[in-house]
Amino acid sequence: MPSTVALTVTRYRPERESEPTFQTYEIPFRKDWVILDALNHVKDTLDGSLSFRWSCRMGVCGSCGMKVNGTPKLTCATFLSDYLPGPIRVEPLDYFPVVRDLVVDLTDFMRKLRQVKPWIIRKEEKPPGEGEYLQTPDQLDVYKQFSMCINCMLCYSACPIYGLEPGFIGPAAIALAQRYNMDSRDEGAAERLKVLSEHDGIWQCTFVGECTKVCPKHVDPAGAIQQYKLTAATQWVKSLLLPWGAR
Amino acid sequence: MDLHACDVLIVGGGGAGLRAAIAVAETYPRLRVSVISKVYPMRSHTVSAEGGAAAVIKAADSLDEHAYDTISGGDWLSDQDAVEAFVREAPEEMLRLEHWGCPWNRESDGHIAVRPFGGMKIERTWFAADKTGFHLLHTLFQTTLKYDAIQRYDEWFVTKLLVEDGRCQGVVAIELATGNIQAITAKAVILCTGGCGKVFPFTTNANIKNGDGMALAYRAGAPLKDMEFVQYHPTGLPFTGILITEAARAEGGWLLNKDGYRYLQDYDLGTPTPKPVLRSMELGPRDRLSQCFVKEQEKGRTLEGPYGHYVHLDIRHLGEKLIDTKLPFVRELCLKYVGIDPVREMIPVRPVVHYMMGGVHTDIHGATPLPGLYAAGEVACVSINGSNRLGSNSLTEILVFGARAGKAAGAFAADQAGGGPSLVAQAHDERRRLEEAFLRKSGGKERIATLRTEMHQIMEESAGIYRTEMSLKDAAGKLKRLQERSQNLSLDDDSYTFNTELTAALELSYMLDVAQTIVQSALERRESRGSHQRIDYPQRDDERFLSHSLAYRAEDGSPRLEYRPVTITRWPPGKRVYGR
Numbered sequence: 143m144p145s146t147v148a149l150t151v152t153r154y155r156p157e158r159e160s161e162p163t164f165q166t167y168e169i170p171f172r173k174d175w176v177i178l179d180a181l182n183h184v185k186d187t188l189d190g191s192l193s194f195r196w197s198c199r200m201g202v203c204g205s206c207g208m209k210v211n212g213t214p215k216l217t218c219a220t221f222l223s224d225y226l227p228g229p230i231r232v233e234p235l236d237y238f239p240v241v242r243d244l245v246v247d248l249t250d251f252m253r254k255l256r257q258v259k260p261w262i263i264r265k266e267e268k269p270p271g272e273g274e275y276l277q278t279p280d281q282l283d284v285y286k287q288f289s290m291c292i293n294c295m296l297c298y299s300a301c302p303i304y305g306l307e308p309g310f311i312g313p314a315a316i317a318l319a320q321r322y323n324m325d326s327r328d329e330g331a332a333e334r335l336k337v338l339s340e341h342d343g344i345w346q347c348t349f350v351g352e353c354t355k356v357c358p359k360h361v362d363p364a365g366a367i368q369q370y371k372l373t374a375a376t377q378w379v380k381s382l383l384l385p386w387g388a389r
Numbered sequence: 390m391d392l393h394a395c396d397v398l399i400v401g402g403g404g405a406g407l408r409a410a411i412a413v414a415e416t417y418p419r420l421r422v423s424v425i426s427k428v429y430p431m432r433s434h435t436v437s438a439e440g441g442a443a444a445v446i447k448a449a450d451s452l453d454e455h456a457y458d459t460i461s462g463g464d465w466l467s468d469q470d471a472v473e474a475f476v477r478e479a480p481e482e483m484l485r486l487e488h489w490g491c492p493w494n495r496e497s498d499g500h501i502a503v504r505p506f507g508g509m510k511i512e513r514t515w516f517a518a519d520k521t522g523f524h525l526l527h528t529l530f531q532t533t534l535k536y537d538a539i540q541r542y543d544e545w546f547v548t549k550l551l552v553e554d555g556r557c558q559g560v561v562a563i564e565l566a567t568g569n570i571q572a573i574t575a576k577a578v579i580l581c582t583g584g585c586g587k588v589f590p591f592t593t594n595a596n597i598k599n600g601d602g603m604a605l606a607y608r609a610g611a612p613l614k615d616m617e618f619v620q621y622h623p624t625g626l627p628f629t630g631i632l633i634t635e636a637a638r639a640e641g642g643w644l645l646n647k648d649g650y651r652y653l654q655d656y657d658l659g660t661p662t663p664k665p666v667l668r669s670m671e672l673g674p675r676d677r678l679s680q681c682f683v684k685e686q687e688k689g690r691t692l693e694g695p696y697g698h699y700v701h702l703d704i705r706h707l708g709e710k711l712i713d714t715k716l717p718f719v720r721e722l723c724l725k726y727v728g729i730d731p732v733r734e735m736i737p738v739r740p741v742v743h744y745m746m747g748g749v750h751t752d753i754h755g756a757t758p759l760p761g762l763y764a765a766g767e768v769a770c771v772s773i774n775g776s777n778r779l780g781s782n783s784l785t786e787i788l789v790f791g792a793r794a795g796k797a798a799g800a801f802a803a804d805q806a807g808g809g810p811s812l813v814a815q816a817h818d819e820r821r822r823l824e825e826a827f828l829r830k831s832g833g834k835e836r837i838a839t840l841r842t843e844m845h846q847i848m849e850e851s852a853g854i855y856r857t858e859m860s861l862k863d864a865a866g867k868l869k870r871l872q873e874r875s876q877n878l879s880l881d882d883d884s885y886t887f888n889t890e891l892t893a894a895l896e897l898s899y900m901l902d903v904a905q906t907i908v909q910s911a912l913e914r915r916e917s918r919g920s921h922q923r924i925d926y927p928q929r930d931d932e933r934f935l936s937h938s939l940a941y942r943a944e945d946g947s948p949r950l951e952y953r954p955v956t957i958t959r960w961p962p963g964k965r966v967y968g969r
Contacts (some may be wrong), residue, residue, distance in 0.1 A: 155884050155886060156886055157884050157885065157886060160886070172750040174628055177504075177667070183460065185756050185838075185889075185890070186837075186838035187836075187838060188589060190836075190837065190880060190881035190882055190883060190893075191881040191884070191890060192888075193882075193884035193887050193888070194889070195428075195432075196596055197428060197434070197438060197456040197595040197596050197597050198432075198434070198437050198595040198596075199595070199596065199629065199631075200437060200629070200631045200632075200726075201721075201722075201725065202436050202437055202520070202523055203428075203431075203432045203433075203434075203437070203595065204431065204432060204436075205428065205432045210569065215557075219725055222789075240565055241886065241887050242887040243887075243888045245887050247566070250431065252429070252543070255531075256533070256534045259534075259535070260531040260534065261489065261490065261531050261532045261534060261535045262488065262532075263487055267488060268488070270484035270485050271481065271484075273484065274484055274487045274488075274501050275488065276495075276498070276500065276501065277495055277499050278495060278498070278499045279494075279495050279497060281499075281666065282492055282494070282495055285492070286492060289524065290494050290520075292436075292523070293429075293431050294875045318531075322490065325490060325492075326489075328490070333425075333499045335392050358848065378403030
């Protein structure tokens with residue numbers, strides 16, 4: 143085991159640099175440390191000016207997504223020991239504008255998240271006093287996987303389509319739309335279909351599958367997209383055959 | 390300076406803040422409501438809650454049972470009118486979450502499933518596997534997106550409350566992306582910033598839990614109530630402090646000492662049975678279980694590892710199937726962070742700082758004594774939790790009191806006029822302060838991390854599970870000196886763009902204020918009650934201390950304490966009995 147390891151980190155301070163550069167720090171190697179611990183060591187003791195996001199340090203808040211040696215990772219769930227002997231390169235996620243150092247701009251995703259209407263849509267809502275909507279464990283299982291997304295953005299950073307076509311609504315947002323479509327309590331699939339089957343919707347996905355590979359929560363956005371394509375195509379065929387209404 | 394204005398401003402975008410925002414939007418659709426948060430709402434610490442949320446739903450249960458469990462669990466320091474309102478409104482709030490799409494676990498017939506939990510006599514804890522907080526937060530956040538009236542300031546860091554004419558009228562905040570320092574005026578402000586676990590070195594709390602809202606209110610003149618009551622959760626992973634949910638014990642997990650012995654039986658918590666028994670053994674309350682760990686350590690019956698003493702949590706006998714359906718996150722966390730599989734191996738655990746029972750003093754509507762200022766969730770102290778919160782009451786609390794605070798703040802805001810130009814002047818002064826004290830300061834000598842580490846040591850040594858007069862007095866002096874040294878910080882970063890060193894410095898100053906109130910309140914409460922255990926005063930003393938402490942910030946910046954009586958309605962103080 144080495145006693146230290148080199149950590150090479152993207153630096154970009156728009157007030158100071160016109161484009162990103164790299165800076166290397168020598169940090170102590172500890173087998174319990176994740177990449178995030180190393181970044182915090184830098185910030186606390188070597189260079190307080192390094193900026194990055196983090197919060198829960200248990201892989202559930204989704205703040206600390208970065209590229210580690212070229213692959214999108216949650217840095218709080220990625221161990222130094224998997225990258226020995228180094229150097230370890232830490233960069234901001236691809237395809238997002240960089241605000242500063244390892245911090246990327248999420249404005250585009252936040253807008254898309256709202257576009258897919260990720261809330262329960264019903265013609266009639268019953269008052270809470272009338273009790274719960276029944277939902278069997280099997281009905282829960284149908285959408286549960288798609289409800290596990292932590293919005294960490296690793297899938298966008300891995301998606302070549304998003305890289306080429308920033309208008310693409312993207313893996314996490316589509317998986318979330320599908321999470322609500324498949325929920326037995328929801329009646330909003332038709333409304334979401336409009337958003338998703340338009341220009342920037344699901345047709346652009348060529349099933350590269352990178353999104354599913356990098357997902358730390360096994361949400362399988364690629365699966366959601368394929369499932370959804372099938373639904374949308376069926377709806378489209380129905381609308382040709384039954385012009386008075388596809389329902 | 391741009392002036393941002395709204396009617397109700399909510400500081401914090403976790404469960405309480407988002408629930409409050411929806412309450413305002415639904416109750417007062419004409420009001421402009423804004424949520425300002427230093428992180429995107431889905432990053433809020435609600436996301437880390439695991440086990441579940443308590444509310445009476447099953448026929449065998451009753452509101453009185455839930456109230457009694459809560460009050461006895463809190464060692465009779467809870468305000469009983471608040472507890473009664475809480476248990477009464479809890480079921481409807483939980484059903485609302487269900488209607489908004491929360492993926493609660495179900496019975497085979499489709500009804501809500503409930504699980505047992507520590508200190509609860511009847512099964513009433515709703516759960517979404519062991520990621521309840523995650524699902525609750527995302528459901529709430531996604532639901533807020535449908536309301537046009539709810540605006541957000543994502544990644545804005547609040548540095549000061551604006552107070553004018555004796556009422557709170559907004560905040561000053563830094564937009565992190567640009568470094569712009571701005572006033573956001575409001576007719577009412579609701580603090581929903583959560584707790585302050587990061588005051589301690591070993592905590593389940595996320596990096597963002599620095600007591601921001603507590604310090605903001607305290608500096609604006611509102612008192613902090615019952616700050617001496619700090620909850621240690623009995624089962625955290627050594628080193629990381631990652632929480633292993635109480636649901637692991639509720640489903641039947643055992644706590645074992647180094648001899649494989651279920652040691653809780655030695656501490657008046659009942660006798661061991663193969664199946665879990667409610668309010669008994671591993672399903673006792675958190676304060677008692679954490680105290681048992683210390684006793685067991687003193688007897689030399691814990692294990693020792695590189696990160697201190699620990700015991701074992703054994704869930705192997707539950708089987709892979711149950712673990713994967715009801716405790717999948719426990720397995721995921723153990724595999725990832727300890728490199729063990731709890732299906733086959735025992736989990737090393739030790740007590741870890743988890744939750745603040747204390748917080749900004751509010752009434753049962755979430756109103757603080759400062760007009761126009763409200764608080765809900767962990768930042769607030771209503772108090773329903775008394776001196777020890779029961780597991781699964783806090784997620785419900787953020788819903789019930791988030792909604793209550795939203796409605797009360799909306800009603801207040803509807804009657805108020807907008808703020809005057811003096812608010813802008815205050816904001817200018819605040820910008821000057823931030824620049825002079827941090828961004829443009831030269832000649833500072835102290836590093837943030839050094840002071841933070843010293844604060845951690847002081848708090849762990851003096852304000853842990855067991856406390857004494859001497860260690861607390863010593864800590865009070867040391868914290869005062871740390872406060873002085875914190876005026877002399879040296880920052881490496883003078884940038885206005887996403888300056889996380891500046892926010893870390895501000896968070897340190899919040900934590901130091903909060904730490905002082907914890908230590909001073911603990912020093913002056915010369916009794917033992919719930920989570921506050923004084924070695925030198927081992928008994929509960931209802932004669933002198935059946936009362937809430939209120940810490941006010943004195944002129945010189947130190948805490949000054951007052952007391953107010955506990956509200957007792959139907960449950961006179963009694964003995965806490967578990968396992969019998």
